[in-house]
Amino acid sequence: MKDARPCSIADTLALVGEKYSLLVLREVSLGATRFDQLVRNIGAPRDVLTARLKRLVDAGVLKKVEYSDRPKRYEYRPTEAGLELVPVLWTLMAWGDRHLHADGDRPMVIEHICGHELVPQVVCAECGNEVQHGDLSAHPQAPGWTVTGPAAA
Amino acid sequence: MKDARPCSIADTLALVGEKYSLLVLREVSLGATRFDQLVRNIGAPRDVLTARLKRLVDAGVLKKVEYSDRPKRYEYRPTEAGLELVPVLWTLMAWGDRHLHADGDRPMVIEHICGHELVPQVVCAECGNEVQHGDLSAHPQAPGWTVTGPAAA
DNA sequence: TGAGCGAGTTCGTTCTTCGAACTCACTGAG
DNA sequence: CTCAGTGAGTTCGAAGAACGAACTCGCTCA
Numbered sequence: 186m187k188d189a190r191p192c193s194i195a196d197t198l199a200l201v202g203e204k205y206s207l208l209v210l211r212e213v214s215l216g217a218t219r220f221d222q223l224v225r226n227i228g229a230p231r232d233v234l235t236a237r238l239k240r241l242v243d244a245g246v247l248k249k250v251e252y253s254d255r256p257k258r259y260e261y262r263p264t265e266a267g268l269e270l271v272p273v274l275w276t277l278m279a280w281g282d283r284h285l286h287a288d289g290d291r292p293m294v295i296e297h298i299c300g301h302e303l304v305p306q307v308v309c310a311e312c313g314n315e316v317q318h319g320d321l322s323a324h325p326q327a328p329g330w331t332v333t334g335p336a337a338a
Numbered sequence: 339m340k341d342a343r344p345c346s347i348a349d350t351l352a353l354v355g356e357k358y359s360l361l362v363l364r365e366v367s368l369g370a371t372r373f374d375q376l377v378r379n380i381g382a383p384r385d386v387l388t389a390r391l392k393r394l395v396d397a398g399v400l401k402k403v404e405y406s407d408r409p410k411r412y413e414y415r416p417t418e419a420g421l422e423l424v425p426v427l428w429t430l431m432a433w434g435d436r437h438l439h440a441d442g443d444r445p446m447v448i449e450h451i452c453g454h455e456l457v458p459q460v461v462c463a464e465c466g467n468e469v470q471h472g473d474l475s476a477h478p479q480a481p482g483w484t485v486t487g488p489a490a491a
Numbered sequence: 492t493g494a495g496c497g498a499g500t501t502c503g504t505t506c507t508t509c510g511a512a513c514t515c516a517c518t519g520a521g
Numbered sequence: 522c523t524c525a526g527t528g529a530g531t532t533c534g535a536a537g538a539a540c541g542a543a544c545t546c547g548c549t550c551a
Binding site: 340372373374377384385387388406409410411412 | 527528529530531532540541
């Protein structure tokens with residue numbers, strides 16, 4: 186990572202891309218907000234989880250909310266910024282369902298309020314069309330980039 | 339990760355969630371497909387990159403394409419499955435631009451074919467509405483899940 | 492009085508990562 | 522022909538992170 190390109194993808198992954206971080210977000214977004222629930226549901230070592238939670242709180246992705254005075258107890262809830270990251274999880278889930286559980290035995294199904302099973306799709310907010318790889322062009326704003334142009338499959 | 343919940347998010351992250359893997363996908367999707375380009379642009383140690391590339395090829399996210407016989411040289415290109423993962427990158431980038439570069443000095447801008455700057459949005463493929471956290475409900479299909487229901491901010 | 496719980500902390504071992512140096516198969520210049 | 526250079530890795534020792542079991546601390550309830 187020494188002399189890497191400046192990049193918001195890399196910056197975001199530096200925050201939430203460590204092992205377990207996105208699984209923490211999955212859990213808190215589903216309502217499992219307490220330390221021992223997270224340990225159980227994610228299967229992470231307690232000390233690692235402690236470190237991840239601290240990082241996510243410091244970054245403003247999670248916030249600690251006191252749910253008991255005496256003894257002081259806190260639960261972890263997603264912030265607005267954290268919730269904005271949740272769609273990434275559904276997109277990853279859909280990819281995993283498609284490519285890693287092609288047999289159809291998906292571990293979980295998400296239902297959208299419209300009544301259908303959620304199939305997340307990434308669209309351009311401006312024109313509403315699905316984002317296709319070939320429809321994009323990169324415009325570096327910072328030094329360090331020499332883009333060859335999107336590659337074909 | 340011992341006794342974790344069965345989950346396509348976790349499964350997907352086990353494949354592409356290791357350090358550098360998604361940055362490899364960023365590079366190859368932008369056309370930097372060769373080993374030394376990846377080393378330079380990502381800043382990863384060469385041996386780690388070797389391991390990541392092998393994993394991504396084995397998983398069917400990348401494929402090796404020979405571009406020179408004598409000496410044998412291969413480049414790494416995204417497969418169809420790999421390209422399906424790319425929208426995740428733009429979503430992460432947008433989050434980073436919004437929350438980590440709030441001052442506006444974004445390292446890169448992506449332009450959509452519609453002429454506007456790309457602002458990716460995750461929608462329900464069925465009804466076309468933006469996916470809001472509160473509009474979803476989880477339906478576990480496998481044992482190991484006890485969902486409390488979506489949490490509020 | 493004493494078991495139990497939630498939320499961590501501690502600690503020794505094991506697994507990864509790091510980065511510099513090295514290898515191997517060539518190519519192209521002198 | 523020789524020799525510097527290049528691309529794509531491999532090797533290796535040191536440093537750092539993850540693992541998991543055990544322990545602590547504050548408190549509650551029987």
